[in-house]
Amino acid sequence: MIEEIRRIKPRVRADIEVRLQRVNQGSMLVVRRAGGESVPLTAIGYFAFLQMDGETRLSEIEERIEHRFEGAGVDVHHLCRLIEQLQDKGLLFEDERAVRARQALEEIGILARREDSSPPSDVMQNRYNDDVSALVHAGFAALVGSEFTRAMVKFREASEAMPRSMRLARLVDVVERISLGDQRIADDPWVGIERMVEQAIDQRICPACGGQLRQTTTDAYRCEDCSGEFHK
Ligand SMILES: [Zn+2]
Numbered sequence: 001m002i003e004e005i006r007r008i009k010p011r012v013r014a015d016i017e018v019r020l021q022r023v024n025q026g027s028m029l030v031v032r033r034a035g036g037e038s039v040p041l042t043a044i045g046y047f048a049f050l051q052m053d054g055e056t057r058l059s060e061i062e063e064r065i066e067h068r069f070e071g072a073g074v075d076v077h078h079l080c081r082l083i084e085q086l087q088d089k090g091l092l093f094e095d096e097r098a099v100r101a102r103q104a105l106e107e108i109g110i111l112a113r114r115e116d117s118s119p120p121s122d123v124m125q126n127r128y129n130d131d132v133s134a135l136v137h138a139g140f141a142a143l144v145g146s147e148f149t150r151a152m153v154k155f156r157e158a159s160e161a162m163p164r165s166m167r168l169a170r171l172v173d174v175v176e177r178i179s180l181g182d183q184r185i186a187d188d189p190w191v192g193i194e195r196m197v198e199q200a201i202d203q204r205i206c207p208a209c210g211g212q213l214r215q216t217t218t219d220a221y222r223c224e225d226c227s228g229e230f231h232k
Pocket of ligand 1: 206207208209210211212223224225226227228
Protein backbone atom coordinates (compact mmCIF):
# COMPACT_ATOMS: atom_id res chain seq x y z
CA MET A 1 0.00 0.00 0.00
CA ILE A 2 2.83 2.35 0.84
CA GLU A 3 4.20 2.48 -2.70
CA GLU A 4 0.73 3.19 -3.94
CA ILE A 5 0.18 5.90 -1.37
CA ARG A 6 3.41 7.57 -2.50
CA ARG A 7 2.00 8.21 -5.95
CA ILE A 8 -1.14 10.07 -4.92
CA LYS A 9 -1.39 13.82 -5.50
CA PRO A 10 -3.58 15.48 -2.88
CA ARG A 11 -4.98 18.92 -3.59
CA VAL A 12 -6.11 21.34 -0.93
CA ARG A 13 -9.18 23.43 -1.56
CA ALA A 14 -8.74 27.08 -2.48
CA ASP A 15 -11.09 28.45 0.20
CA ILE A 16 -9.08 27.49 3.23
CA GLU A 17 -8.18 29.82 6.05
CA VAL A 18 -4.92 29.51 7.89
CA ARG A 19 -4.91 30.92 11.41
CA LEU A 20 -2.75 31.17 14.43
CA GLN A 21 -4.71 29.84 17.35
CA ARG A 22 -3.73 30.65 20.92
CA VAL A 23 -3.18 27.67 23.16
CA ASN A 24 -1.82 27.34 26.70
CA GLN A 25 1.85 27.30 25.87
CA GLY A 26 1.73 29.71 22.95
CA SER A 27 0.06 29.37 19.59
CA MET A 28 -0.40 26.87 16.82
CA LEU A 29 -1.39 26.87 13.20
CA VAL A 30 -4.81 25.64 12.25
CA VAL A 31 -6.46 25.34 8.86
CA ARG A 32 -10.20 25.26 8.21
CA ARG A 33 -12.94 26.18 5.81
CA ALA A 34 -15.10 29.14 6.74
CA GLY A 35 -17.34 27.99 9.56
CA GLY A 36 -15.90 24.49 9.51
CA GLU A 37 -13.84 22.49 11.94
CA SER A 38 -10.15 23.19 12.28
CA VAL A 39 -7.22 20.88 11.73
CA PRO A 40 -4.14 21.77 13.78
CA LEU A 41 -0.88 21.58 11.88
CA THR A 42 2.69 21.27 12.99
CA ALA A 43 5.26 23.40 11.16
CA ILE A 44 6.23 20.45 8.99
CA GLY A 45 2.60 19.55 8.50
CA TYR A 46 1.99 23.07 7.22
CA PHE A 47 5.04 22.80 4.95
CA ALA A 48 3.48 19.62 3.49
CA PHE A 49 0.02 21.20 3.31
CA LEU A 50 1.33 24.08 1.20
CA GLN A 51 2.58 21.63 -1.41
CA MET A 52 -0.64 19.71 -1.83
CA ASP A 53 -1.48 21.28 -5.15
CA GLY A 54 -2.82 18.27 -7.04
CA GLU A 55 0.40 18.10 -9.09
CA THR A 56 2.90 16.99 -6.50
CA ARG A 57 3.16 13.38 -5.50
CA LEU A 58 3.30 12.45 -1.84
CA SER A 59 6.74 10.94 -2.48
CA GLU A 60 8.02 14.35 -3.64
CA ILE A 61 6.55 16.05 -0.60
CA GLU A 62 8.24 13.44 1.56
CA GLU A 63 11.59 14.08 -0.17
CA ARG A 64 11.28 17.85 0.20
CA ILE A 65 10.56 17.47 3.91
CA GLU A 66 13.60 15.26 4.31
CA HIS A 67 15.70 17.77 2.37
CA ARG A 68 14.48 20.77 4.31
CA PHE A 69 14.14 19.25 7.77
CA GLU A 70 16.79 16.58 7.71
CA GLY A 71 16.17 13.80 10.18
CA ALA A 72 12.65 14.96 11.00
CA GLY A 73 11.49 11.40 10.40
CA VAL A 74 8.29 12.43 8.66
CA ASP A 75 7.36 9.65 6.30
CA VAL A 76 4.48 8.64 4.11
CA HIS A 77 2.57 7.20 7.10
CA HIS A 78 2.54 10.63 8.74
CA LEU A 79 1.55 12.30 5.51
CA CYS A 80 -1.21 9.80 4.95
CA ARG A 81 -2.60 10.46 8.42
CA LEU A 82 -2.47 14.19 7.72
CA ILE A 83 -4.34 13.68 4.45
CA GLU A 84 -7.01 11.69 6.24
CA GLN A 85 -7.43 14.44 8.83
CA LEU A 86 -7.77 17.03 6.08
CA GLN A 87 -10.24 14.82 4.21
CA ASP A 88 -12.27 14.31 7.36
CA LYS A 89 -12.83 18.04 7.65
CA GLY A 90 -13.45 18.48 3.93
CA LEU A 91 -10.29 20.47 3.29
CA LEU A 92 -9.15 18.60 0.20
CA PHE A 93 -10.50 18.89 -3.28
CA GLU A 94 -12.00 15.48 -3.94
CA ASP A 95 -13.98 13.36 -6.31
CA GLU A 96 -17.29 13.03 -4.47
CA ARG A 97 -17.49 9.36 -5.48
CA ALA A 98 -14.23 8.60 -3.70
CA VAL A 99 -15.55 10.25 -0.54
CA ARG A 100 -18.76 8.23 -0.73
CA ALA A 101 -16.86 5.02 -1.42
CA ARG A 102 -14.67 5.46 1.65
CA GLN A 103 -17.72 6.16 3.80
CA ALA A 104 -19.77 3.28 2.41
CA LEU A 105 -16.92 0.78 2.78
CA GLU A 106 -16.39 1.87 6.35
CA GLU A 107 -20.11 1.59 7.08
CA ILE A 108 -20.29 -1.98 5.83
CA GLY A 109 -17.11 -2.85 7.68
CA ILE A 110 -14.60 -3.17 4.84
CA LEU A 111 -11.55 -1.22 5.89
CA ALA A 112 -8.25 -0.58 4.18
CA ARG A 113 -5.38 -2.37 5.82
CA ARG A 114 -2.46 -0.06 5.54
CA GLU A 115 0.27 -2.16 7.09
CA ASP A 116 1.97 -4.24 4.46
CA SER A 117 2.54 -6.88 7.11
CA SER A 118 -1.12 -7.65 7.66
CA PRO A 119 -2.82 -8.35 4.36
CA PRO A 120 -6.49 -9.32 4.33
CA SER A 121 -6.95 -12.84 5.68
CA ASP A 122 -8.57 -14.13 2.51
CA VAL A 123 -5.76 -12.73 0.40
CA MET A 124 -2.58 -14.34 1.70
CA GLN A 125 0.00 -17.03 1.45
CA ASN A 126 1.22 -17.35 -2.11
CA ARG A 127 2.59 -15.18 -4.84
CA TYR A 128 -0.69 -15.11 -6.71
CA ASN A 129 -2.47 -13.90 -3.62
CA ASP A 130 0.22 -11.28 -3.10
CA ASP A 131 -0.69 -9.92 -6.51
CA VAL A 132 -4.34 -9.75 -5.55
CA SER A 133 -3.41 -8.12 -2.28
CA ALA A 134 -1.38 -5.53 -4.19
CA LEU A 135 -4.39 -4.77 -6.37
CA VAL A 136 -6.58 -4.28 -3.31
CA HIS A 137 -3.99 -2.01 -1.73
CA ALA A 138 -3.72 -0.04 -4.95
CA GLY A 139 -7.48 0.38 -4.96
CA PHE A 140 -7.59 1.66 -1.39
CA ALA A 141 -4.66 4.00 -2.04
CA ALA A 142 -6.50 5.33 -5.09
CA LEU A 143 -9.50 6.07 -2.87
CA VAL A 144 -7.26 7.99 -0.47
CA GLY A 145 -5.90 9.86 -3.49
CA SER A 146 -9.45 10.52 -4.72
CA GLU A 147 -8.88 8.55 -7.93
CA PHE A 148 -12.23 6.84 -8.05
CA THR A 149 -11.96 5.21 -11.47
CA ARG A 150 -8.54 3.77 -10.72
CA ALA A 151 -9.89 2.32 -7.49
CA MET A 152 -12.77 0.66 -9.35
CA VAL A 153 -10.39 -0.84 -11.93
CA LYS A 154 -8.05 -2.23 -9.28
CA PHE A 155 -10.85 -3.71 -7.16
CA ARG A 156 -12.40 -5.32 -10.25
CA GLU A 157 -9.11 -6.89 -11.26
CA ALA A 158 -8.67 -8.23 -7.74
CA SER A 159 -12.17 -9.69 -7.64
CA GLU A 160 -11.80 -11.28 -11.07
CA ALA A 161 -8.54 -12.86 -9.97
CA MET A 162 -10.16 -14.21 -6.81
CA PRO A 163 -13.80 -14.81 -7.73
CA ARG A 164 -14.67 -16.70 -4.56
CA SER A 165 -13.77 -13.86 -2.22
CA MET A 166 -16.94 -12.35 -0.80
CA ARG A 167 -14.98 -9.44 0.57
CA LEU A 168 -13.68 -8.53 -2.88
CA ALA A 169 -17.11 -8.98 -4.47
CA ARG A 170 -18.53 -6.58 -1.89
CA LEU A 171 -15.75 -4.11 -2.51
CA VAL A 172 -16.46 -4.05 -6.24
CA ASP A 173 -20.19 -3.91 -5.76
CA VAL A 174 -19.89 -0.89 -3.48
CA VAL A 175 -17.78 1.15 -5.89
CA GLU A 176 -19.86 0.10 -8.90
CA ARG A 177 -23.06 1.12 -7.15
CA ILE A 178 -21.55 4.46 -6.21
CA SER A 179 -20.51 5.04 -9.80
CA LEU A 180 -24.18 4.50 -10.73
CA GLY A 181 -25.34 6.97 -8.11
CA ASP A 182 -26.80 4.47 -5.61
CA GLN A 183 -27.41 6.36 -2.38
CA ARG A 184 -28.37 3.51 -0.08
CA ILE A 185 -25.56 1.04 0.07
CA ALA A 186 -24.85 0.62 3.76
CA ASP A 187 -28.34 -0.61 4.66
CA ASP A 188 -28.53 -3.08 1.76
CA PRO A 189 -27.66 -6.61 2.96
CA TRP A 190 -27.32 -7.80 -0.64
CA VAL A 191 -24.13 -5.92 -1.41
CA GLY A 192 -21.84 -8.24 -3.33
CA ILE A 193 -24.25 -11.18 -3.50
CA GLU A 194 -25.22 -10.94 -7.16
CA ARG A 195 -21.64 -10.59 -8.18
CA MET A 196 -20.72 -13.70 -6.16
CA VAL A 197 -23.54 -15.66 -7.78
CA GLU A 198 -22.45 -14.63 -11.27
CA GLN A 199 -18.84 -15.45 -10.59
CA ALA A 200 -19.77 -18.84 -9.16
CA ILE A 201 -21.83 -19.66 -12.26
CA ASP A 202 -18.92 -18.56 -14.47
CA GLN A 203 -16.84 -21.14 -12.66
CA ARG A 204 -19.60 -23.76 -12.92
CA ILE A 205 -19.93 -23.85 -9.17
CA CYS A 206 -23.38 -24.05 -7.63
CA PRO A 207 -24.03 -20.76 -5.76
CA ALA A 208 -26.33 -22.64 -3.39
CA CYS A 209 -24.46 -25.80 -2.37
CA GLY A 210 -21.01 -25.46 -3.93
CA GLY A 211 -21.61 -28.49 -6.15
CA GLN A 212 -20.89 -28.91 -9.84
CA LEU A 213 -23.01 -27.00 -12.37
CA ARG A 214 -23.84 -28.43 -15.74
CA GLN A 215 -24.92 -26.23 -18.62
CA THR A 216 -28.35 -27.24 -19.91
CA THR A 217 -29.09 -24.53 -22.48
CA THR A 218 -27.22 -21.43 -23.65
CA ASP A 219 -27.88 -19.50 -20.46
CA ALA A 220 -29.16 -22.11 -18.02
CA TYR A 221 -27.28 -24.31 -15.58
CA ARG A 222 -28.32 -27.15 -13.34
CA CYS A 223 -26.59 -28.33 -10.20
CA GLU A 224 -25.72 -32.02 -10.21
CA ASP A 225 -25.84 -32.15 -6.43
CA CYS A 226 -28.83 -30.11 -5.29
CA SER A 227 -30.68 -29.90 -8.64
CA GLY A 228 -30.83 -26.11 -8.34
CA GLU A 229 -31.40 -24.25 -11.62
CA PHE A 230 -29.59 -21.06 -12.45
CA HIS A 231 -29.78 -18.62 -15.31
CA LYS A 232 -27.31 -16.17 -16.56
ZN1 LIG B 1 -26.20 -27.12 -5.81
